[in-house]
Amino acid sequence: MDDKQNMAELLFPHITKTPADYETEYPERKLADGAKVTRFAPSPTGFLHMGSLFAALIGRRTASDSDGVFYLRIEDTDKKREVKNGVSQLVEGLKAFNIDIDEGMVSETESRGAYGPYIQSKRTPIYQSYVKELVKKGLAYPCFMTEDEISIIREKQEHEKKLPGIYGEYAKYRNISYGEAKRRIEAGEEYVVRLHSPGREENRVSFDDSIKGRIEMPENILDVVLLKKDGTPTYHFAHAVDDHLMRTTDVIRGDEWISSAPIHLQLFEVLGFKAPRYAHIAPLQKEDGETGGKRKLSKRKDPEAAVEYYKKAGYPAEAVIEYLLTIANSNYEEWRLANPEAEQSEFEFSLSKMSKAGALFDLAKLNDVSKNYICRLSAEEVYDLAAEWAKEYNEKLYACLTDDEEYAKAVFSIERGNEKPRKDIAKWEDVENYVAYFYEELWDGKLDFADSPSRDDMIEIIETYKERYNENDSAEDWFPHLREMAVELGYAKAPKVYKKNPEEYKGHVGDVAGVIRAAVTGRRNTPDLYEIMQTLGVDEVMRRLNRAVAYLAGDEK
Numbered sequence: 001m002d003d004k005q006n007m008a009e010l011l012f013p014h015i016t017k018t019p020a021d022y023e024t025e026y027p028e029r030k031l032a033d034g035a036k037v038t039r040f041a042p043s044p045t046g047f048l049h050m051g052s053l054f055a056a057l058i059g060r061r062t063a064s065d066s067d068g069v070f071y072l073r074i075e076d077t078d079k080k081r082e083v084k085n086g087v088s089q090l091v092e093g094l095k096a097f098n099i100d101i102d103e104g105m106v107s108e109t110e111s112r113g114a115y116g117p118y119i120q121s122k123r124t125p126i127y128q129s130y131v132k133e134l135v136k137k138g139l140a141y142p143c144f145m146t147e148d149e150i151s152i153i154r155e156k157q158e159h160e161k162k163l164p165g166i167y168g169e170y171a172k173y174r175n176i177s178y179g180e181a182k183r184r185i186e187a188g189e190e191y192v193v194r195l196h197s198p199g200r201e202e203n204r205v206s207f208d209d210s211i212k213g214r215i216e217m218p219e220n221i222l223d224v225v226l227l228k229k230d231g232t233p234t235y236h237f238a239h240a241v242d243d244h245l246m247r248t249t250d251v252i253r254g255d256e257w258i259s260s261a262p263i264h265l266q267l268f269e270v271l272g273f274k275a276p277r278y279a280h281i282a283p284l285q286k287e288d289g290e291t292g293g294k295r296k297l298s299k300r301k302d303p304e305a306a307v308e309y310y311k312k313a314g315y316p317a318e319a320v321i322e323y324l325l326t327i328a329n330s331n332y333e334e335w336r337l338a339n340p341e342a343e344q345s346e347f348e349f350s351l352s353k354m355s356k357a358g359a360l361f362d363l364a365k366l367n368d369v370s371k372n373y374i375c376r377l378s379a380e381e382v383y384d385l386a387a388e389w390a391k392e393y394n395e396k397l398y399a400c401l402t403d404d405e406e407y408a409k410a411v412f413s414i415e416r417g418n419e420k421p422r423k424d425i426a427k428w429e430d431v432e433n434y435v436a437y438f439y440e441e442l443w444d445g446k447l448d449f450a451d452s453p454s455r456d457d458m459i460e461i462i463e464t465y466k467e468r469y470n471e472n473d474s475a476e477d478w479f480p481h482l483r484e485m486a487v488e489l490g491y492a493k494a495p496k497v498y499k500k501n502p503e504e505y506k507g508h509v510g511d512v513a514g515v516i517r518a519a520v521t522g523r524r525n526t527p528d529l530y531e532i533m534q535t536l537g538v539d540e541v542m543r544r545l546n547r548a549v550a551y552l553a554g555d556e557k
């Protein structure tokens, strides 16, 4: 055995499987031409960023649109950042937004698919097998430098304005002999395994990023760490091995990784792998109120950066996905207008149409999209989804909704299912306020009357209406009857008529309706008053009219 062979055995005596074995174990996938294999590869840190969900959606769509495979791989090589149940949180996070995976982790410990394990901490022998092979070829070596030695080098490089890192003259153990390595290991010294980078300073690498286009950068010359002191891989190395063995065709990830792409391309090369296509997604942007400019949606500053925020507020998953698609591809909105009823999956998603600089994430726009989504749901669907949300997040509302299901559905039916449904609800959190005056338990009972007509005129209107209200009036007859009453009491039959000769009237029919509306609901703006009164029932309408008169006649104005 030569020195390199000896070195490989010295470092990895326990590794008996070779890369060739793994190549056989994880063969090329049998997929149709053009099928893309993508993945979502988060770390289980207990926090799912909206940007990550966005990346997962892009991965899912890219795979689905090409009849490919989308899988979930957990990157838990950084044990410091890990939290308990971190994997389940990610699995549940994807599920909550209906992003299905074809393969990968399905719970804290279980997975499905033939290319596993799908969690990096269970793949150590695989990584080591590939490193062993690199050592044999002289492309990797053990490095015994201490933290102190490394920081002295870093300071020197900073001072001399040189590229920081371990390379060339700084790579002290690049050519370490088998004998020396053996001595140091036997003496109990700790070491990492580094790449013996074949890169040269004067060379450049380039690749075609599916989002950003052609990218050219200096070749990697760093002897980057492949295996850490505990024998586990760095992100760089694990990514290369995993994406190769899991037969990933398209690596879709955050653009903070672009600067590392030369390292990754070099790793694919020394490992003898075909490099995947890369698609680097720019971070979601947000309008910065303070500066008037844009900045990254930040985990630290913006509560809406956390996916959990949307669950708590009760945005329907479909609406969030719909919104993410509108910011992923700028032509989505136009497509949606032309195809209001179509399934999202019918839209032809394209990586190349994604924003290079970062899509603008805007809650007001999400609210619009979500209102448009919710207004098209049936009362039954709204009831089911709102109750499901309330069960977890609003006990009082849940009790009201479930106490009388038929009544709650009638409330949700108001101005729904017609051509121009109302858009009052953006998220289930809004439901309490929306339905409040239908429930004594939710309503504060406040009555918000306008400034005119006078209180006495209001009382007159309500008293007369108590006599005239006929719950058997049809939707068509209801308003004409109210108009007749208004005219009898000295109000104009229409705002137009009133405006022409205001001195002749006390007001117009709209003012009269406004008084009834405020008396019955407490509010100046509500959905269709006729439907509201039908839903409340005549007894409740009368009770409320009487209460309003008492209020108006009282001193508490």
Ligand code: GLU
Binding pocket: 040, 041, 042, 043, 075, 239, 251, 252, 253, 254
């Ligand atoms: N674990 C890496 C991250 O969360 C994954 C990057 C990638 O998708 O390759 O940033």
